[in-house]
Structure formats: structure tokens, C-alpha cells
Amino acid sequence: MTTSDEAPFVRVCELSKHADRSVTxxxxxxxxxxxxxxxxxxxRDGSGLVQCVGVKGEMDDAQFDxxxxxxxxxxxxxxxxxxxxxxxxxxxEVGISFVTVLQKADADFPIQPKEHGTGFLMENRHLWLxxxxxxxxxxxxxxxxxSIREYFHELGFINIDSPIFTPxxxxxxxxxxxxxxxxxxxxxxxxxxxxxxxxxxxxxxVFTFGPTFRxxxxxxxxxLTEFWMVEPEVAFATLDDVMSLAEGLLCRVVxxxxxxxxxxxxxxERDVTKLECIRAxxxxxxxxxxxxxxxxKGLPFEYGNxxxxxxxxxxxxxxxxxxxxxxYPHQVKAFYMKxxxxxxxxxxxxxxxxxxxxxxxxxxxxxxxxxxVLRSRIEEHKLPMDAFQWYLDLRRFGSVPHSGFGMGLExxxxxxxxxxxxxxxxxFPRMLHKIYP
Amino acid sequence: MTTSDEAPFVRVCELSKHADRSVTxxxxxxxxxxxxxxxxxxxRDGSGLVQCVGVKGEMDDAQFDxxxxxxxxxxxxxxxxxxxxxxxxxxxEVGISFVTVLQKADADFPIQPKEHGTGFLMENRHLWLxxxxxxxxxxxxxxxxxSIREYFHELGFINIDSPIFTPxxxxxxxxxxxxxxxxxxxxxxxxxxxxxxxxxxxxxxVFTFGPTFRxxxxxxxxxLTEFWMVEPEVAFATLDDVMSLAEGLLCRVVxxxxxxxxxxxxxxERDVTKLECIRAxxxxxxxxxxxxxxxxKGLPFEYGNxxxxxxxxxxxxxxxxxxxxxxYPHQVKAFYMKxxxxxxxxxxxxxxxxxxxxxxxxxxxxxxxxxxVLRSRIEEHKLPMDAFQWYLDLRRFGSVPHSGFGMGLExxxxxxxxxxxxxxxxxFPRMLHKIYP
Numbered sequence: 001m002t003t004s005d006e007a008p009f010v011r012v013c014e015l016s017k018h019a020d021r022s023v024t025x026x027x028x029x030x031x032x033x034x035x036x037x038x039x040x041x042x043x044r045d046g047s048g049l050v051q052c053v054g055v056k057g058e059m060d061d062a063q064f065d066x067x068x069x070x071x072x073x074x075x076x077x078x079x080x081x082x083x084x085x086x087x088x089x090x091x092x093e094v095g096i097s098f099v100t101v102l103q104k105a106d107a108d109f110p111i112q113p114k115e116h117g118t119g120f121l122m123e124n125r126h127l128w129l130x131x132x133x134x135x136x137x138x139x140x141x142x143x144x145x146x147s148i149r150e151y152f153h154e155l156g157f158i159n160i161d162s163p164i165f166t167p168x169x170x171x172x173x174x175x176x177x178x179x180x181x182x183x184x185x186x187x188x189x190x191x192x193x194x195x196x197x198x199x200x201x202x203x204x205x206v207f208t209f210g211p212t213f214r215x216x217x218x219x220x221x222x223x224l225t226e227f228w229m230v231e232p233e234v235a236f237a238t239l240d241d242v243m244s245l246a247e248g249l250l251c252r253v254v255x256x257x258x259x260x261x262x263x264x265x266x267x268x269e270r271d272v273t274k275l276e277c278i279r280a281x282x283x284x285x286x287x288x289x290x291x292x293x294x295x296x297k298g299l300p301f302e303y304g305n306x307x308x309x310x311x312x313x314x315x316x317x318x319x320x321x322x323x324x325x326x327x328y329p330h331q332v333k334a335f336y337m338k339x340x341x342x343x344x345x346x347x348x349x350x351x352x353x354x355x356x357x358x359x360x361x362x363x364x365x366x367x368x369x370x371x372x373v374l375r376s377r378i379e380e381h382k383l384p385m386d387a388f389q390w391y392l393d394l395r396r397f398g399s400v401p402h403s404g405f406g407m408g409l410e411x412x413x414x415x416x417x418x419x420x421x422x423x424x425x426x427x428f429p430r431m432l433h434k435i436y437p
Numbered sequence: 438m439t440t441s442d443e444a445p446f447v448r449v450c451e452l453s454k455h456a457d458r459s460v461t462x463x464x465x466x467x468x469x470x471x472x473x474x475x476x477x478x479x480x481r482d483g484s485g486l487v488q489c490v491g492v493k494g495e496m497d498d499a500q501f502d503x504x505x506x507x508x509x510x511x512x513x514x515x516x517x518x519x520x521x522x523x524x525x526x527x528x529x530e531v532g533i534s535f536v537t538v539l540q541k542a543d544a545d546f547p548i549q550p551k552e553h554g555t556g557f558l559m560e561n562r563h564l565w566l567x568x569x570x571x572x573x574x575x576x577x578x579x580x581x582x583x584s585i586r587e588y589f590h591e592l593g594f595i596n597i598d599s600p601i602f603t604p605x606x607x608x609x610x611x612x613x614x615x616x617x618x619x620x621x622x623x624x625x626x627x628x629x630x631x632x633x634x635x636x637x638x639x640x641x642x643v644f645t646f647g648p649t650f651r652x653x654x655x656x657x658x659x660x661l662t663e664f665w666m667v668e669p670e671v672a673f674a675t676l677d678d679v680m681s682l683a684e685g686l687l688c689r690v691v692x693x694x695x696x697x698x699x700x701x702x703x704x705x706e707r708d709v710t711k712l713e714c715i716r717a718x719x720x721x722x723x724x725x726x727x728x729x730x731x732x733x734k735g736l737p738f739e740y741g742n743x744x745x746x747x748x749x750x751x752x753x754x755x756x757x758x759x760x761x762x763x764x765y766p767h768q769v770k771a772f773y774m775k776x777x778x779x780x781x782x783x784x785x786x787x788x789x790x791x792x793x794x795x796x797x798x799x800x801x802x803x804x805x806x807x808x809x810v811l812r813s814r815i816e817e818h819k820l821p822m823d824a825f826q827w828y829l830d831l832r833r834f835g836s837v838p839h840s841g842f843g844m845g846l847e848x849x850x851x852x853x854x855x856x857x858x859x860x861x862x863x864x865f866p867r868m869l870h871k872i873y874p
Contacts, residue, residue: 009673011593011641013593026672026673026837027641028638028835029835045641045672046595046637046638046639046640046641046642046672047593047640047641073834073835074835075835075836075837102835102836102837102838103806103832103835103836103837105833105834105835106833106834109834124827124830126632126635126827126828126830126831127635127830127834129635129636129638129639129640130638130639134639135639135640138595138597138640139595139640141596142595142596142597145596146586146590146596149583149586153583156448156450156484158483158575158576158579159578159579159582159583160575160579160864161648161665161863161864162864162865163663163864163865163866163867163872164601164648164650164663164867165662165663165867165872166872167872167873167874177616177617177618178616178617179614179615179616179625180614180615181614181662181872182652182654182869182870183870184870184872186872188616195563195864195865195874198563198564198566198874199566199864200483201465201483201566201567202483202566202567202571202572203483203484203566203572203575203576204448204464204482204483204484205483210647210648211598211601211647211648213601215619217619225602225618226600226601226602228598235463235482235483236446236463369540390561390563390873390874391563391874393561393563393564394563395540396542396543397510397542397543397546397564398465398466398510398511398512398539398540398542399512399539399540400463400512400539400540401539426598427597427598427599427600427632427636428599428600428632429600430600430601430602432619433619433620433621435600435602435603435604435618435621435623436604436827437604437632437635437827437828
């Protein structure tokens with residue numbers, strides 16, 4: 001069977017526009033149920049699901065028998081008439097007139113309609129992607145990527161990709177992946193920030209958005225060795241400016257998902273009322289206030305330390321929207337952060353903690369713009385001064401106040417989707433001892 | 438000086454909307470010229486250039502003297518009134534009333550208004566980005582990234598990121614970068630295609646768009662070790678379908694650059710009449726026809742071989758728009774390509790050759806969907822069957838005809854910009870022995 005003018009090839013998500021017309025749909029058998037003279041075949045084509053109904057006597061007898069015996073995930077083309085039906089998923093079903101089997105799938109499709117362990121599902125990630133939950137998570141991820149890019153573009157940002165191969169570590173070498181780079185060594189980037197700073201001096205407002213790498217030996221639900229990060233950097237911006245920028249970004253990404261990913265959120269059984277609360281303004285707390293809150297709750301938190309995951313959860317639980325914690329003790333933060341001129345104990349930085357225990361999704365700061373100060377910070381942190389010569393140049397030639405942040409894409413998507421583990425929010429997750437498929 | 442309501446902070450690209458109003462612009466000294474009681478200061482803020490004019494007597498005397506001595510790239514804030522002037526770049530200039538110097542740059546800014554060697558400029562890439570040509574190239578790159586994403590999104594594609602760490606080589610190991618992956622070895626991806634194929638079976642239409650890596654020891658203007666590639670993959674699509682998809686993509690990217698990057702193309706002195714020719718339909722030649730043409734021209738080309746860069750240039754020169762060469766001898770192409778059922782000497786593949794000697798910008802094919810055939814191809818190519826088990830699964834469980842292609846972002850941008858070397862079309866190029874800055 002080939003697609004004909006009388007029965008044009010239509011994607012499932014477009015079927016309701018073709019009421020009472022003959023169409024061809026192409027996809028995979030997702031579910032089958034036979035009942036006397038009827039066969040109900042749910043077809044999956046990647047854009048959605050549609051029920052196709054075969055009636056004995058209204059189609060070829062041999063075909064009627066054949067489709068009943070098709071293994072799950074067999075690929076087929078179905079020709080038939082579209083009937084609008086408000087009860088059907090997508091609002092339409094197809095009355096089968098003709099079926100062509102492209103490939104009868106092997107009968108042992110590993111993923112069956114029963115409980116499987118996540119380890120097993122991840123070994124079969126290439127096939128698991130076809131299931132409803134991964135489909136929904138990764139479509140929300142796609143929508144988030146678009147929202148992020150649209151948001152920055154509308155504000156006049158230029159996308160500048162930072163390099164993946166870097167000559168030196170930005171914040172210590174213990175979690176770096178090393179690569180044989182011809183006769184040399186290179187490291188995979190952990191952050192594009194320093195490069196984004198150089199680009200901000202050339203383009204004013206930039207963002208990098210690409211994969212970043214961390215060779216962390218921890219096997220928790222919060223860790224991936226390879227994850228995507230968006231990092232805006234803005235010349236002439238203060239910490240307050242980028243806190244507002246971060247607030248706007250999260251509102252945009254969540255808002256677009258609510259508008260455009262209704263079906264996906266339903267598949268994930270996400271409580272969307274939690275997401276509907278995500279509106280500016282977000283509460284803003286200083287580290288000092290947040291730390292005192294934790295102590296007042298009797299939590300085993302030591303003042304002066306960075307917050308751990310349980311601390312973030314405890315603070316996050318207080319609010320129905322992300323909370324922005326600013327001005328941490330400079331000792332627990334990176335060398336490049338500017339200290340608060342009002343009180344140099346604090347770094348001019350912010351962590352944005354998502355609600356519902358999803359932890360930090362954004363970390364940012366105002367950058368130190370003074371050459372002499374920055375140099376002494378690099379010394380204090382015992383970092384290799386040579387590797388930072390180009391970075392110091394940015395303070396020699398037209399240094400300006402500037403600020404930026406990084407948002408982990410998968411952390412943000414996990415929160416929106418309401419899934420526990422980051423690995424479900426990236427198509428082919430990479431973790432400790434896990435690079436297949 | 439702080440920005441005030443009376444003189445709001447305005448980006449240079451927005452100045453013409455603020456005619457006859459007082460504004461604050463913030464940026465870097467790009468050019469300075471003093472002439473008696475006048476000083477002409479061209480300010481660069483990343484969004485554009487604007488001439489700011491200081492008149493002795495109309496501003497503070499000390500400031501008037503100070504700005505004349507500012508080294509290039511010093512960072513400043515200028516308050517003044519916007520005057521529309523059709524002769525000025527951007528259509529406006531600023532009459533200076535007040536200047537604050539944020540940082541007086543060191544006097545030895547490496548990039549001076551004279552000829553520098555590319556090696557030197559690349560050593561100073563973090564500063565060279567501020568010059569007009571890199572600014573223009575990378576803004577066109579940003580526009581191209583958006584056009585690509587918009588094009589695929591409007592057609593219903595889902596962005597699925599393929600992994601960077603891969604367990605095995607897709608097409609031989611000689612040009613792979615190896616990474617110590619905990620106690621194991623991993624390789625940096627050369628193409629996301631195989632993963633995109635898995636995703637196409639789950640989402641129907643997908644694209645991957647990320648960095649890819651090739652450890653090529655060649656030091657030519659066409660090679661980068663790290664470059665960005667977009668790879669669409671479409672279930673149920675034939676070679677003809679993706680040839681049309683590729684044609685539409687190139688028309689879109691070039692058309693958007695012509696519309697939205699007029700200033701950038703002018704900075705690059707690009708002959709835009711060459712780009713205005715880029716419209717569908719593109720000429721489509723079989724390998725057989727192209728090869729015979731080369732032979733008829735007396736070129737030293739051996740029938741049956743792949744085309745080299747001089748061959749591509751010779752074919753490309755015949756046309757005013759990209760030429761699509763399809764159906765190459767299967768021996769010179771990858772194992773996963775389907776052979777033409779009409780004549781199995783040929784692989785169902787296409788290379789798109791840009792005009793003006795820019796060479797191959799797109800390569801694609803219909804993929805072999807038959808399990809037994811694909812298995813024998815893997816054997817013929819002596820590839821490790823084990824590593825392809827998950828890929829073979831795609832042919833076991835609902836195999837369908839499908840096709841896709843890859844477009845090298847920097848190759849496409851180099852052509853649009855009319856620059857010779859790919860390294861100018863990526864913010865921080867990585868080449869043999871080149872990973873700094």
C-alpha cells in the first residue's frame with residue numbers, strides 16, 4: 001500500500017483536523033484488544049496515540065485475522081476514515097479499511113505492560129523511549145529547551161557556545177574527565193562560564209547552552225556525568241539583575257510547559273496545581289536568614305557551611321515557589337565571585353532552590369571585576385595562575401561589573417515533570433559505570 | 438554616576454527609539470578622534486556601535502580632557518541626548534553630557550587597527566571576539582542556530598540530545614577521542630545519528646544538535662576537532678523526503694540571515710547577491726552524472742571513488758545554488774545506508790555541496806531497515822557486532838523505512854559569512870595542538 005491522494009499520510013496529532021476523511025496513519029502497535037467481530041488497535045506514531053477500530057466484514061478477512069496476532073511494537077500502515085470522538089485520546093479514532101504490516105516485531109519486546117526495575121529499563125533505554133513516561137518527560141524537555149532559548153533571544157541575548165575541550169580546571173581537578181588530546185591532555189568542560197564572560201564583553205548579553213561533564217563517583221538520583229546547562233552572562237548586570245533574570249526564566253519555562261504540555265503532564269500524573277503557583281516574585285532570603293531558620297527548626301546544620309540537600313529541602317518546603325538564597329559565606333563559594341562591598345564576609349551569589357524537594361536548579365553570582373583582587377583569589381584558591389591569563393585579560397581591558405548564572409536543564413525538567421531521578425530527563429543518561437546504550 | 442529615570446540605560450541597538458531623549462549607554466571605547474573643541478568617541482556595547490560626540494564647553498572640562506586620553510577598550514558609561522542621524526551607523530548618535538570611566542584599560546590591548554596573523558588573533562580569541570568580523574560571524578551563527586531550531590520545530594520535530602560519551606565507534610576508531618571513564622574507556626561522539634534513529638522510532642521526527650568530535654590530525658581550513666552538528670531523523674521518510682527537508686533547511690537558514698543579519702553581512706563584505714540565489718529547487722544529480730561531468734572536464738577523478746574537495750568545488754561551480762548529489766557507490770559510504778532497490782550498486786544517500794567552493798555542508802541517507810541485511814553490513818565493515826546490539830533491536834521491533842542527515846553548523850555558517858576558515862565560525866575553536874584560550 002502506498003499513500004494516495006485519497007488517503008493522505010497524516011500524523012496522529014493532526015487527525016482531528018481530518019474529520020470524516022480517509023487518511024493513512026503510520027506507526028507501531030501499542031495495544032491490541034479483540035472482541036468478537038471487533039479489533040481495537042491502539043497505534044503509536046510518536047506524535048500521539050490513536051485507536052483504530054477494525055470490524056469483521058468491513059475489511060479483508062485475512063487482514064482482520066492477521067492484525068489480531070501482531071506482536072506489540074509491530075510497524076504498520078493503516079488506511080481508514082477519521083471519526084471525531086470526544087472520548088478518544090486526541091479526540092479522534094480511525095475506522096480501519098486497509099492495513100499493511102511493515103514489520104512483524106519479534107515477540108519478545110523487552111518492555112511489557114508490567115513493573116520493570118529501572119536498571120533493566122535503562123539497559124533498554126533505546127526501546128523504553130517508546131513508553132508513555134519517557135515520551136512525556138522528553139517532550140517536556142524539548143519544550144523547556146525552546147522556552148529557554150526563546151526567553152533569552154527575546155531579551156537580546158546571543159547564543160555563544162563555549163568549548164568542550166578546556167586546558168585547565170575551573171574549580172579543581174578531582175571531578176574532571178581527562179582526554180588524550182594528541183600529545184597533550186585536555187579536560188571536558190564543567191562550566192562554560194569563564195568563556196561566557198569573555199563573550200559578554202564582546203556581545204553584551206550571551207548564553208552558552210551545551211553539555212557539561214562531572215566525573216563524580218556518586219551514584220545518587222541527583223547525579224549524571226553528562227548533563228546540559230544553560231549559562232547566561234550579562235555585562236553591566238548586578239546580582240539583583242540576574243536574580244530577576246533567573247526568576248523570569250523559571251516562570252517562563254514552567255508557564256510554557258503548563259500551556260503546551262498538558263497531555264504530557266497528565267501522562268506523568270503531575271500535580272499541576274503545584275506548578276501553577278510558580279509566579280514572580282520568588283521569596284528572597286539571605287544565607288544568614290536561611291541558616292537561622294534551619295537552626296530555629298533544630299536541624300543539624302552548622303552555620304558557615306554550605307547547604308546540603310536536606311537543608312535545601314527544608315528551606316524549599318516553606319514556600320510554594322522557588323526560593324532565592326543570596327549572599328553565602330565566601331569560603332564555600334567559587335573564587336570568581338565578587339564579595340559584597342557592604343559586608344565582605346558574603347559572596348554576591350544566589351542559589352535558586354526549587355520547591356517540593358527538587359533542590360538547587362540555578363546557581364549564579366556577580367563576578368569579581370577587579371584585576372588585583374581576582375589575582376589574589378586565584379592564589380588563595382591555589383589555582384594555576386598561568387591557565388587564567390586570558391581570563392585576567394578581561395579585567396585588564398575594559399573590566400565592567402557583570403553577572404550570570406547556570407541552570408541545570410535536567411534538574412529543571414525533573415522538577416517540572418515531578419520525577420525523582422535526573423536520568424529520566426535526558427534521552428541517554430550517562431552515570432557511573434553506565435554508558436550503554 | 439548611576440542610571441537615572443531621566444537617563445535610562447539603553448542598548449545601542451535600541452537608540453533610534455529614543456530620539457531627542459537623554460539616555461545612558463554603557464560600553465567600551467572602540468575608536469577615538471579629537472578635533473579642536475570636539476571629541477568623537479565610538480562606543481561598542483555588543484549590540485552595535487554608536488558615535489558619541491563631546492563638545493568642549495558643553496561638558497565638564499576635566500572629563501573632556503580625560504576621555505581623549507582613554508586607551509582603546511576602556512569601559513565607560515556615557516550620559517547624553519540621542520540625535521537621529523541617517524548618516525550615523527544605527528541611525529543615531531549621542532551628544533555627551535557626562536562620562537564615567539569604569540576602568541581605564543591597559544594601554545597594550547593586543548589587537549590594534551592593523552593586520553595581524555590569524556595565529557596571533559586566535560591566541561587572543563577572548564579579546565578578538567570584540568572585533569567587527571568575529572562579532573558579525575558569531576551573530577550570524579546565533580541566527581543560524583535559531584533558524585535551524587525554528588525550522589524543525591515548525592515541522593513537528595522534537596529535539597533529542599544524543600549522548601557525548603559513547604561506548605563504541607560508529608565508523609572506525611582512528612579519529613576518536615578516548616576518555617578515561619572511571620575504570621573503563623569511553624569515546625566522544627562523532628555523530629548522534631544512531632541514537633537519533635532510536636528516538637525517531639519513539640517520537641517520529643527528531644533532531645539532535647550538539648557538539649561532535651573528530652581527532653583528525655589534519656590542519657586544514659576545513660577541520661575542527663570539535664564542531665556542532667544538527668542531525669534530523671525521520672521515521673517513514675525516504676531519501677527523497679530528506680532531500681527536500683535539507684533543501685528547505687538551507688533556504689530557511691540563508692533567507693533568515695539575509696533578512697535579519699544585514700549589518701553583519703555588510704561588515705563581512707559578503708556578496709549577498711550570491712546568497713539571494715539560494716532558492717528551491719536545488720539541482721539534483723546522481724553520482725553517476727556528477728562523475729561523468731568531472732571526467733568530461735578532464736579532471737583527474739577516478740570513477741567509483743568518493744569526491745574530494747577539488748571535485749566538489751568543480752561540481753559546485755556549475756550552479757548558483759547548492760547541488761544535491763545522490764546515490765554514491767555503496768563502497769565509499771557508511772554501513773548503515775540502504776542500497777537502491779533499483780540498482781544495488783548505489784547507496785541511497787545524498788551529499789549537499791554548497792556553491793562558491795564551500796564544499797559539503799550536508800550528508801544524509803535512507804537507512805537500512807532490514808535486520809539480516811544490516812547485520813551482514815556490520816560484518817562486511819568488520820565492526821564490533823556486540824556494540825550494535827541495541828541498534829539492531831530497532832530492526833527487530835517495528836522496523837520502518839527511515840532517513841536523516843547531518844549538517845555541520847560551522848560549515849554552513851562559513852559559507853553564509855563567506856569566510857575561508859571554519860575556525861572563524863565557532864567562538865573558541867579547537868584544532869590540532871590548539872585548546873587555548
